[in-house]
Amino acid sequence: MPIALIDCNNFYVSCERVFQPRLEGRPVVVLSNNDGCVVARSQEVRDLGVKMAAPWFQIRELAERHGIIAFSSNYTLYADMSNRVMSLLADFSPQQEIYSIDECFLDLSGFKHLDYTAYGQRIRTMIKQHVGLPVCVGISASKTLAKLANHVAKKRPGYAGVCDFNALDAAALDALLSTIAVGEVWGVGPRISARLIDMGITTVLDLKRAPPKMIRTQFSVVLERTVAELNGEACLTLEEIAPPKQQIMASRSFGEYVYTLEELAQAVVTYTTRAAEKLRRQASLAGAIQVHIRTNPFKPDAPQHQRGLIVPLPTPSDDTRQLVRAALFGLRRLYRPGFAYQKAGVVLSELIPIEQRPRTLFDDTVAQARSQSLMRVMDGVNRIMGEHTLHLLGEGLEKRWKMRRGHKTPNYTTRFDEIAVARAD
DNA sequence: TCTGGGGTCCTAGGACCC
DNA sequence: TCTGGGGTCCTAGGACCC
Numbered sequence: 244m245p246i247a248l249i250d251c252n253n254f255y256v257s258c259e260r261v262f263q264p265r266l267e268g269r270p271v272v273v274l275s276n277n278d279g280c281v282v283a284r285s286q287e288v289r290d291l292g293v294k295m296a297a298p299w300f301q302i303r304e305l306a307e308r309h310g311i312i313a314f315s316s317n318y319t320l321y322a323d324m325s326n327r328v329m330s331l332l333a334d335f336s337p338q339q340e341i342y343s344i345d346e347c348f349l350d351l352s353g354f355k356h357l358d359y360t361a362y363g364q365r366i367r368t369m370i371k372q373h374v375g376l377p378v379c380v381g382i383s384a385s386k387t388l389a390k391l392a393n394h395v396a397k398k399r400p401g402y403a404g405v406c407d408f409n410a411l412d413a414a415a416l417d418a419l420l421s422t423i424a425v426g427e428v429w430g431v432g433p434r435i436s437a438r439l440i441d442m443g444i445t446t447v448l449d450l451k452r453a454p455p456k457m458i459r460t461q462f463s464v465v466l467e468r469t470v471a472e473l474n475g476e477a478c479l480t481l482e483e484i485a486p487p488k489q490q491i492m493a494s495r496s497f498g499e500y501v502y503t504l505e506e507l508a509q510a511v512v513t514y515t516t517r518a519a520e521k522l523r524r525q526a527s528l529a530g531a532i533q534v535h536i537r538t539n540p541f542k543p544d545a546p547q548h549q550r551g552l553i554v555p556l557p558t559p560s561d562d563t564r565q566l567v568r569a570a571l572f573g574l575r576r577l578y579r580p581g582f583a584y585q586k587a588g589v590v591l592s593e594l595i596p597i598e599q600r601p602r603t604l605f606d607d608t609v610a611q612a613r614s615q616s617l618m619r620v621m622d623g624v625n626r627i628m629g630e631h632t633l634h635l636l637g638e639g640l641e642k643r644w645k646m647r648r649g650h651k652t653p654n655y656t657t658r659f660d661e662i663a664v665a666r667a668d
Numbered sequence: 669t670c671t672g673g674g675g676t677c678c679t680a681g682g683a684c685c686c
Numbered sequence: 687t688c689t690g691g692g693g694t695c696c697t698a699g700g701a702c703c704c
Binding site: 274275276277278279280282296297298299300301303316463464465488489490491492493494495496539540541586588590646647 | 669670671672673674675676677678679
Binding site for chain 1: 700701702703704
């Protein structure tokens with residue numbers, strides 16, 4: 244069963260380059276929320292040795308020396324670009340799994356006599372032409388192998404952006420796998436990688452040939468499955484429909500330290516509102532809400548305070564006001580004065596589909612209906628008029644604590660007043 | 669001065685039951 | 687000196703992913 248993995252190259256950076264072609268060939272990074280650390284790097288930046296997740300303030304000097312251009316994350320833009328890519332890719336196979344904002348799997352098993360490498364090149368050309376983004380394509384018999392094939396397509400110029408493992412004979416494939424570090428395998432993170440290397444399993448080929456039972460006892464069934472996948476046995480199926488989330492989070496670091504309960508409450512109301520919107524979008528109710536606050540863990544000399552609390556709801560709900568009440572109840576119990584808080588967040592859990600709302604004798608169905616219409620109106624207004632048009636006053640008006648985004652580009656594709664302008668001078 | 673955010677799955681261990 | 691056995695459920699924590 245041939246599976247293709249299509250992955251955009253340096254996705255966020257490439258999105259920015261589409262609208263500023265002069266950035267082509269120049270070192271570019273995109274920063275995380277709060278302009279905290281590097282979350283996307285152009286090839287030029289990788290070549291300078293800048294690591295993923297490097298704190299921006301630490302590499303600032305290097306950046307200045309080499310003229311690295313930095314952008315704040317513009318998730319509105321990236322999400323829109325992603326949708327365009329995914330809907331184009333959907334035309335290349337009846338089965339598509341959108342795995343993340345910049346990758347998807349396609350099941351190619353229906354295409355019997357296809358030249359997969361040529362097909363991969365057609366995909367590349369199509370995406371480049373219609374969206375302007377560079378992508379690479381990996382093809383093989385399992386998801387794990389397709390991921391590796393994609394890695395090869397990205398890293399080895401000889402493949403010109405498309406690598407089909409099926410096109411190699413067994414010996415050639417093993418030879419190739421013996422040149423890739425075991426840590427590149429999907430599902431092998433830094434911890435497991437270090438342990439494997441201690442055991443003498445250093446390359447992908449070593450892991451492919453490791454005895455599955457030993458891997459199971461020493462590690463887990465998960466890694467055992469990975470070994471099977473490396474041997475061409477597809478254990479992971481294509482998930483075309485994303486299952487509803489089991490928990491929904493919203494949290495942010497603050498742009499400036501927060502000291503007072505009042506300001507923490509504003510943040511908690513804001514994040515709860517966001518989480519509740521996501522909750523309603525997937526038509527679920529939450530049975531509990533967890534609140535957490537913390538000081539800056541990177542400042543061990545400063546007084547530290549970090550706590551979380553789960554607040555059960557009287558009945559499962561998707562009403563922002565009810566969730567906010569519970570969250571603030573939790574916050575008041577967590578809060579201790581005298582600390583410089585750096586982050587707060589909420590997690591909605593015990594989610595159930597809305598049609599499974601438990602019924603009791605004492606349900607106030609009138610209040611429930613009112614709540615539903617109110618939320619529908621709020622969501623509707625915010626969808627049409629722009630997010631945040633209608634919100635609870637508890638979010639605060641000033642938001643001194645809101646995140647820094649000093650280098651954000653316009654929402655070129657989603658707002659008429661920020662649309663890209665082309666000049667012919 | 670400045671260090672992201674949002675998820676999933678699995679396992680071990682404790683509580684509890686008969 | 688000796689202190690059952692087997693099962694389920696729940697939670698916290700660890701590992702991973704992008």
